[in-house]
Amino acid sequence: MAQITLIEAVTQALAWEMKHDPSVVVLGEDVGVNGGVFRATLGLLDKFGAERVIDTPLDETTIGGITVGLAAQGMKPVAEAQFEGFIYGMLEQIICHAARLRNRTRGRMSVPAVWRAPWGGGIRAPEHHSEANEALFTNVPGLRVVLPSSPGRAYGLLLASIRDPDPVIFFEPKRIYRQYKEEVPDDGEALPLDVCFVLRDGSDVTLVTWGAQVKETLEAADALAEEGISAEVIDVATLKPLDFDTIHESVRKTGRCVIVHEAPRTAGFGAEISARLAEHALYDLVAPVERVTGYDTHIPLFRLEMKYLPSVEKIVAAAKRTLAVS
């Protein structure tokens, strides 16, 4: 079985689903001949033809809106925003229609669509190519927000997202698109949406994260282990709806929690997790919850961006702060 990268897992999932469900179409800028600027749709045009792999005119309003129309008429569109920073032109269609059509029509119509976008910083890219804007979407009722962090989870969660009867925002951490390979059977097996994945068991502190920061967080857990500290690592994977039970169960065990995300701190999704801990797990906590996040600034252009993003060292320091409380 072939070892594949996260981005190849995206392609593999798209190809599987297009092969088995003729209503699935892919649309966006440069998704055809070019196979997407990151090559997520590589080879799909040859396999499925220009009617199902659609290079649109360069207009996000168009992409956002025709995706709603396609989905409402029984297609299963997977729209690509070329970068997360270019999804804003689709927002009106996503928020006012995709997320609301089921509710508006009392279930008569719905929008079973997926919006994919490369997401996050750390690739020395130009302005608007490095944002972590997931919290804009987690505040919208009716949307699911998914952010896989490994090839296997990218494959399984993308299949689940396409099959889901409601609109899904599917962000792909571009910094780890090609970070490593793993075996991902091309068997069409979806992973459950709406569950967190415990990536590493531990007993002293719970580290909660998603996206590319999973890499730094696992490394931080390694570093902590060398000092005899046992960290549990949770990849949230589906932010909305949130599987809080898995997080709560872990915190019941450890009494300490560090939330890591690269988006700005204020009203970042870490705030939601932290609020739920305050609401439901206050008496399980031994130490205040720590957040390691981007600052409340624009992510800087790349000469400074690594000073903005969370790092292994920052995560380790935060974990130790929680452990200093007893």
Next chain:
Amino acid sequence: MEKPVPIAATFEIEYLQYLDAEGKLVRDDLPAFARDTKQLVKLYQEMLMVRVFDAKAIALQRTGKLGTYAPCLGHEATYLAIGSTMQEDDCFAPSYREYGVQFHRGVKPRELLMYWGGDERGSNFSGPAHDFAWCVPIGTQCLHAAGSALAFKIRKEPRVAVCTIGDGGSSKADFNSALNVAGAMSLPLVAVIVNNGWAISVPRDAQTGARTLAQKGIAAGLECLQVDGNDLIAMRAAMDHALKRARHGHGGMVIEAVTYRLSDHTTADDARRYRSEQEVKDAWAREPLRRMKAYLMSLNAWTEDEETAWKAQCTKYVDAEVNAYLETKAQPVEAMFDYTYAELPADLLAQREEAIAWEKRT
């Protein structure tokens, strides 16, 4: 319908060219500026300068000294025509590769390199303080130009806002909204569509069923013209006309500059994946510098020796700018905070302190 139906509206789009691909004049009504050979030589020299810079920037990117870079190879005539016809107090709203316009308006190569080199200070450039900086979200700058034009109109200032947009970008809602509002409010807006044939991998014909991109302005009530964007004389004549109309309160105009992107889209792109070598080869025969050089040489206004000497001068200048760029130290960590608001609120100040303390940790 069996009987003739009255016509509600008709339109035509003219195509303007003075110099053909070989540098031969195809019209005998040369505009006044084009009879001033010295000025043409100067503009040709500026085009060469842009080309030398462009090649140098790509080399910097390839050796890891610059981030992703969007070249402008082939667009030089269009850009120099825009830059050299606008007045200093007109406002320019570019996308991301209009270096010829910007150099002419005083932006320094080192500033441009800083922008593509991941340093925000590049956008605080030496060009006019009212010019917009590089605009990556396609098309959004067109509405900034429209808003600027409205400000000029409200204040009764004889100024024009100029935006540039790609063939791909001409599909964007923002661009079409900008034309619409310019027509509705009779704004002093000049929108130049730089039709270089491609929007990354998507060819011009996949963007719209319209015969020309210029005609997108017709529906908005604007004057529209298609121009050979590789012909500096035609482009300059078109810009002169558009700016004059707008400045005198006769409203906005759309100019479609037909050129070709001779380079990859950016240094992150590989155009061989989606377009033929033959197409690019053919386009090289129409490129702007070759024809201007031929024309100037036919007038005995330029020689090979002058060209060699000028290129050496360009290289020297560009190298000095590159060195200035490479010697620029990174900003301190607090720089990411300092321009978030006019005055930093307390909670952000606290984060700023946190960031500084983290830098100083032992």
